[in-house]
Amino acid sequence: MSSENEQLINTNGGMKRHHSIENFEPAKEAKVDKTPEKSINRKSKEVTNGHHETKHDNEYLEKGDIVFTYKPKLGVDESSSIDDVQLFHVLLIPVEDENNQGDQSSKTRLIKIGKKKLPAIGKDRFWGFIEKADDDIEKVEENLEAQSYQTATVGTRTVKADRIAGKGKYIMAKNDENRTVIGYVLESPTEIGDVQNAFNITKEASFSIAVKNPKKKSPPAAGLTQSQKAEFPEEIQKKFGDYQWLPAEPAMLDIPGCEMVWIGSSTDNLEEVLGELSRELEEDVDHEVTATEVMKDIQLDEKQHPIQPLIDGQWPKAEDAPEKNNEEENKTE
Secondary structure (H helix, E strand, O other), X not given: OOOOOOEEEEEOOEXXXXXXHHHOOOOOOOOOOOOOOOEEEOOOOEEEEOOEEXXXXXXXXXXXXXXXXXXXXXXXXXXXXXXXEEEEEEEEEEOOOOOOOOOOOOOEEEEEEOOOOOOOOOOOEEEEEEEEEEOOHXXXXXXXXXXXXXXXXXXXXXXXXXXXXXXXXXXXXXXXOOOEEEEEEEEEOOOOOHHHHHOOOXXXXXXXXXXXXXXXXXXXXXXOOOOOOXXXXXXXXXXXXXXXXXXOOHHHXXXXXXXXXXXXXXXXXXXXXXXXXXXXHHHHOOOOOOHHHHHHHOOOOOOOOOOHHHHHOOOOOHHHOHHHHHHHHHHHO
């Protein structure tokens, strides 16, 4: 019998036991078929070249827009470093794909990353969870808006709206080692600046994502409480069996409270991780998109969510903080 932390991962040599999340290694190189004029059946993992069929190593799961946001700390008009940051979010907005032969998610997901930045290549493993997921993007983005509340000691306190640190396109796939990988290419800003460097946002990167079994206990003071954890449908929960971790699936990420770990890949070359799918990802990217167009695409008001990081990669100026300006306007009314 397997111990409670063991899980089976499909590798080239058959089935290999993994005893804990520490055994989830960074995504490794995927084989790339460079034969021209081929069509990809992404569901069956086959590549057709004329009369020949060869194996393709990555199973397509979904694709869409990826947005990186951060929330300044209380009492700070604008962040000027990661020390002034309260929260870091990743927003996944799946888009319909006519080439996808299976079910695909329509839910926008807001993911909170515990370390307030993306994992670095080849070394970092960062915990996170689905903070919110819904078919209505506006409902999900309510968590990105400014919120005010009353306190007995200092009166009104305002939680700042999220600032947009970057936007790009992503593809999620299952690789030949049965790991779920997500790769992205940044569209905005076009050049990496101080903001992106602070959050480990690069022009392109990829990660392995594993999901934690919500029925398994976490170490003391680690992760979500039992009442905060995901309640997976029976068909999803059965897949875990007695295992602690499984490669992420889109349906798992549709459930609020889904805990996961993001693991930086061992390479910054997307083709090595995603294979042929990296070419499709590159084709989806629009490097000419403006910051204003980005905000319209993701349905956020640039007057409430400063776009300076999307323009030149720099931190917004404190005097331009929308919450500060809103407070001054309210005083004059």
